[in-house]
Amino acid sequence: MGLITTVNDSSATPLRVPAPSGDASQDSWVTSRLDFLVNWARSSSMWPMPFGTACCAIEFMATAASRYDLARFGMERLSFSPRQADVLICAGRVPFKLAPVLRRIYQQMPQPKWVISMGACASTGGMFDNYAVVQGIDTIIPVDVYVPGCPPRPEALMYAIMMLHKKVQTERMSDKSLRREIEPDTESLLYIPPSTIDELSEPFGNSVHQTRSAP
Amino acid sequence: MSKRTIEMAVGTAGIDAYGQPIRAPLSVRSQGALALEAPYEPELESDHMLINIGPQHPATHGVLRLVLELDGETVVRCVPHIGYLHCGFEKIGEYRQYNQIIPWTDREDYLNSIGNNVAFVLGAERLFGIEITPRCTVLRVIAMELSRIMSHLVWMGTTCIDIGAFTPFLWLYQERENLYNLLEGWVGARLTTTATRVGGMAAEIPDGWMDGLNAFIRNFPKTLNESDKMLSKNGIWMGRTVGIGALTAEEAINCGMSGAMLRASGVAYDVRKDFPYLDYETYDFDVAVGTSGDVYDRYLVRVEEMRQSIRILEQAVQRLPDGPLNVDDPRVILPPKTKATSQMESMIHHFKLVMEGPRPPIGEVYVPVESPKGEKGYYLVSDGTSKPVRWRIRPPAFVNLSAIPRMVEGHLLSDVIAINASIDIVMGEIDR
Amino acid sequence: MTASLPPYESPVPGSAREAAGLPDPVTPRYIAHQGGPENPSVAALRERFGVAVLRSHVMWGDTTVFVDPKAVHDVIRFLRDDTAHAYNYLVDITAVEYRDTDQPLEVVWHVRSLPWQRFLRIKVELAAGSALEVASVTDLYAAADWLERECYDMFGITFNGHPDLRRILMWDTYNEGHPLRKDFPLRGRFSRAEQLSQALKIDTSGGYSTTELSIAEAFNDLPEDMKQRLRAARAVDPAALALPEDGR
Numbered sequence: 001m002g003l004i005t006t007v008n009d010s011s012a013t014p015l016r017v018p019a020p021s022g023d024a025s026q027d028s029w030v031t032s033r034l035d036f037l038v039n040w041a042r043s044s045s046m047w048p049m050p051f052g053t054a055c056c057a058i059e060f061m062a063t064a065a066s067r068y069d070l071a072r073f074g075m076e077r078l079s080f081s082p083r084q085a086d087v088l089i090c091a092g093r094v095p096f097k098l099a100p101v102l103r104r105i106y107q108q109m110p111q112p113k114w115v116i117s118m119g120a121c122a123s124t125g126g127m128f129d130n131y132a133v134v135q136g137i138d139t140i141i142p143v144d145v146y147v148p149g150c151p152p153r154p155e156a157l158m159y160a161i162m163m164l165h166k167k168v169q170t171e172r173m174s175d176k177s178l179r180r181e182i183e184p185d186t187e188s189l190l191y192i193p194p195s196t197i198d199e200l201s202e203p204f205g206n207s208v209h210q211t212r213s214a215p
Numbered sequence: 216m217s218k219r220t221i222e223m224a225v226g227t228a229g230i231d232a233y234g235q236p237i238r239a240p241l242s243v244r245s246q247g248a249l250a251l252e253a254p255y256e257p258e259l260e261s262d263h264m265l266i267n268i269g270p271q272h273p274a275t276h277g278v279l280r281l282v283l284e285l286d287g288e289t290v291v292r293c294v295p296h297i298g299y300l301h302c303g304f305e306k307i308g309e310y311r312q313y314n315q316i317i318p319w320t321d322r323e324d325y326l327n328s329i330g331n332n333v334a335f336v337l338g339a340e341r342l343f344g345i346e347i348t349p350r351c352t353v354l355r356v357i358a359m360e361l362s363r364i365m366s367h368l369v370w371m372g373t374t375c376i377d378i379g380a381f382t383p384f385l386w387l388y389q390e391r392e393n394l395y396n397l398l399e400g401w402v403g404a405r406l407t408t409t410a411t412r413v414g415g416m417a418a419e420i421p422d423g424w425m426d427g428l429n430a431f432i433r434n435f436p437k438t439l440n441e442s443d444k445m446l447s448k449n450g451i452w453m454g455r456t457v458g459i460g461a462l463t464a465e466e467a468i469n470c471g472m473s474g475a476m477l478r479a480s481g482v483a484y485d486v487r488k489d490f491p492y493l494d495y496e497t498y499d500f501d502v503a504v505g506t507s508g509d510v511y512d513r514y515l516v517r518v519e520e521m522r523q524s525i526r527i528l529e530q531a532v533q534r535l536p537d538g539p540l541n542v543d544d545p546r547v548i549l550p551p552k553t554k555a556t557s558q559m560e561s562m563i564h565h566f567k568l569v570m571e572g573p574r575p576p577i578g579e580v581y582v583p584v585e586s587p588k589g590e591k592g593y594y595l596v597s598d599g600t601s602k603p604v605r606w607r608i609r610p611p612a613f614v615n616l617s618a619i620p621r622m623v624e625g626h627l628l629s630d631v632i633a634i635n636a637s638i639d640i641v642m643g644e645i646d647r
Numbered sequence: 648m649t650a651s652l653p654p655y656e657s658p659v660p661g662s663a664r665e666a667a668g669l670p671d672p673v674t675p676r677y678i679a680h681q682g683g684p685e686n687p688s689v690a691a692l693r694e695r696f697g698v699a700v701l702r703s704h705v706m707w708g709d710t711t712v713f714v715d716p717k718a719v720h721d722v723i724r725f726l727r728d729d730t731a732h733a734y735n736y737l738v739d740i741t742a743v744e745y746r747d748t749d750q751p752l753e754v755v756w757h758v759r760s761l762p763w764q765r766f767l768r769i770k771v772e773l774a775a776g777s778a779l780e781v782a783s784v785t786d787l788y789a790a791a792d793w794l795e796r797e798c799y800d801m802f803g804i805t806f807n808g809h810p811d812l813r814r815i816l817m818w819d820t821y822n823e824g825h826p827l828r829k830d831f832p833l834r835g836r837f838s839r840a841e842q843l844s845q846a847l848k849i850d851t852s853g854g855y856s857t858t859e860l861s862i863a864e865a866f867n868d869l870p871e872d873m874k875q876r877l878r879a880a881r882a883v884d885p886a887a888l889a890l891p892e893d894g895r
Contacts, residue, residue, distance in 0.1 A: 051271060053278050053300055054643050055325035055406055058369065062395070062405075065372075065388035080273040095646075096846035097818050098278060098299045101270055103847065127318065131826055131835030131842070132303040139843055151406055194840030298816035305801075306826055310833055341707050344680060468761065471737050471790025482761070484660045484736075489764050491674045576680055580707045581757055581768070583738070594757070596743050604746060609739045609757070617793035646816055 043165040045074035049085030053092030056119035056151040063154035082108040093121035106141040117143045120150045277642030293620040300646040308606030312572030321407040324644035330362035332411040338582040338593040342575045360524040366587035374636040383442040415541030456511035460622040460634035470618040474589025475516040480508030486585035510637040547573045572601030588612045613645045663762035678708040686710035711768040720782035734758040737788035742802045783808035801827040
């Protein structure tokens with residue numbers, strides 16, 4: 001499916017299983033202090049690129065507005081240009097017609113970049129299990145944090161942002177594999193071919209009943 | 216005649232997945248016109264530029280894409296592209312029972328979710344031949360008017376941002392948060408309410424809810440007046456909106472405009488007055504009508520509509536009767552939960568209603584309501600089974616948007632943003 | 648978008664109804680499933696068009712009139728232009744396909760008379776297996792433009808005379824069919840992986856229609872690979888989307 005993934009792996013392992021990379025003890029005191037400083041700076045002022053399409057975008061606006069006030073996270077500067085953005089917040093459903101646009105915007109963002117998938121539709125397709133909607137944006141771009149909800153409350157989005165902060169704070173500059181974009185490795189044991197994914201995503205249980213048009 | 220074309224793609228040139236640069240020419244010039252050997256004579260009046268706005272652009276209110284041909288800064292032609300949020304609502308409605316469709320109506324015009332819930336069940340109830348109770352009627356009026364205010368608040372806030380005023384957005388969103396709290400107290404959700412059921416409502420209003428509503432009715436006009444004072448006579452605001460994107464009454468009717476778009480052009484067409492539902496003819500309210508049909512009049516009409524909604528809310532609070540909320544019709548209304556868990560007949564009844572769904576007689580209905588965007592109607596066709604053959608949404612914003620070439624052509628590029636904002640588009644409803 | 652405007656004196660809705668002394672509209676209650684007062688325009692249509700008006704019925708208070716597919720344009724033009732009816736407002740154009748595929752596919756026009764405050768549903772039946780073609784009403788109502796395009800996109804009904812009949816909600820090269828037809832599965836014809844890979848193949852930078860490229864007369868100026876891409880992208884239906892070689 002042409003999936004690009006950003007992984008923390010060391011490709012030397014025979015199974016190519018993503019493993020926690022490196023060993024913190026190998027880093028010197030200086031680099032770890034520097035990491036701390038850089039990560040503190042990065043996480044304290046992430047410029048979001050709001051890819052708002054539907055209902056979740058309204059809740060994103062509520063989060064950015066007066067009561068919830070994203071400025072507390074240093075995020076009040078919404079970067080509508082992907083070139084100046086740090087975190088892509090995909091808020092809302094993504095139909096197939098929009099898929100290449102989303103991917104293009106992700107590609108235009110400079111590294112380091114992170115993605116928050118806001119809401120059920122962006123994360124899994126949600127209630128739109130039909131011909132038009134991408135079943136989760138992680139089939140197009142890598143995602144760091146998924147926010148459940150339809151739409152998620154502003155508190156949920158803020159929790160996701162704080163989770164992302166934690167993730168950023170554990171990153172280390174010495175980790176060479178951190179921001180490498182790779183194509184899915186068909187040789188890996190973890191690779192699932194698209195046909196299998198199709199099979200796995202077939203309806204089951206009550207949803208079989210729901211895909212019949214008349215009783 | 217030299218033609219110079221500048222193409223601006225969705226973004227600019229980038230790197231594709233394989234690390235190869237994506238070719239997107241930023242500047243294309245025609246044969247020989249700008250070549251060094253040819254004498255270069257600038258013919259500014261013949262230079263046309265192709266500008267692409269969207270699909271991801273903050274001022275398009277979603278994922279609208281506009282391709283504009285510019286002569287200097289003047290729009291000569293406009294080709295809108297939609298469908299970037301097409302999610303197959305109408306298809307999926309054919310696979311769902313009537314009560315199961317209600318959650319989809321939330322997500323289609325998501326600024327006006329509770330109004331859509333009411334609009335849909337009005338259609339479904341006519342298809343079932345159900346007359347709702349007086350208390351339910353008044354509660355639905357309250358729901359629809361709250362929803363109208365909610366939608367107009369977002370419209371006004373985002374339009375302010377588009378035209379360059381940020382502060383009203385913050386004030387208006389504060390009021391919207393108060394409305395969210397009210398809805399949350401009633402049905403448990405802020406945005407996607409699913410507040411109605413065929414034959415009634417999902418829930419009775421909780422104790423003390425009316426106090427919250429009364430406080431909102433008291434306090435909201437203050438905020439509205441402040442924003443009104445800040446914008447209506449503001450020189451920048453008027454300079455950006457007066458005389459922009461005007462449509463005559465005949466044009467607006469012929470283009471199928473509805474809602475504030477049509478009323479700003481001087482046609483007092485309001486579904487609440489012309490094809491009443493929910494006893495709207497018994498409420499005392501005025502229909503705001505503009506004169507020139509430009510962006511400024513649309514703004515004034517919407518502000519006045521919010522004031523009239525407050526008037527309707529005041530009357531509805533006064534007349535809210537006691538009595539049952541749901542109709543006494545076992546065909547559509549579930550038995551009480553306590554009975555469903557203790558009596559076998561009620562449990563079977565509950566099971567059959569949930570699993571098989573209520574079945575309307577063969578027929579078709581189209582019931583229009585006045586949504587904040589204009590005339591919204593649900594066209595339902597039943598073949599006697601528990602799922603509709605066709606669930607058609609008549610999208611007001613879709614028809615309103617289709618006239619955007621007529622409105623923007625001849626105006627400046629910056630006016631396109633103001634005109635587009637004045638249509639009050641919601642892509643979820645346009646693309647469905 | 649060059650619809651001629653109908654004769655229209657007063658933009659006040661309900662003016663003709665008030666002049667005729669009819670009562671104000673009220674919320675309808677206890678509507679009968681079938682039967683009830685028929686819209687008076689149907690009688691006028693029968694008188695004017697005779698056998699082209701096939702039948703009519705009143706269901707849940709709304710009048711539906713079935714007309715001959717060949718006469719539908721004339722019928723709508725008469726309803727719009729005759730001041731005794733003045734259906735000046737086009738509400739909706741859509742289609743209905745029934746689950747029983749032997750039943751004909753119906754094209755539905757919802758028209759409304761603002762002066763008379765009347766509503767009429769006009770239907771045309773297209774027999775199963777016949778060509779799905781009706782006349783376009785874009786010359787009468789500018790509102791019909793996108794509504795007909797959507798109907799074409801979702802059902803595959805061709806509106807003869809529409810100036811720019813192409814897909815509107817799905818992309819130009821969408822090749823799974825017409826989604827709202829009953830033979831179209833809910834999840835589409837292709838597998839999810841195939842749908843996604845086809846969607847990702849849409850070139851966002853080359854995604855201009857030929858109309859737009861002719862706007863700027865830019866097609867000939869494009870680099871050769873982009874021309875090829877555009878040609879290939881539109882190779883599905885070369886007749887409908889033939890690329891102008893001169894870029895005009």
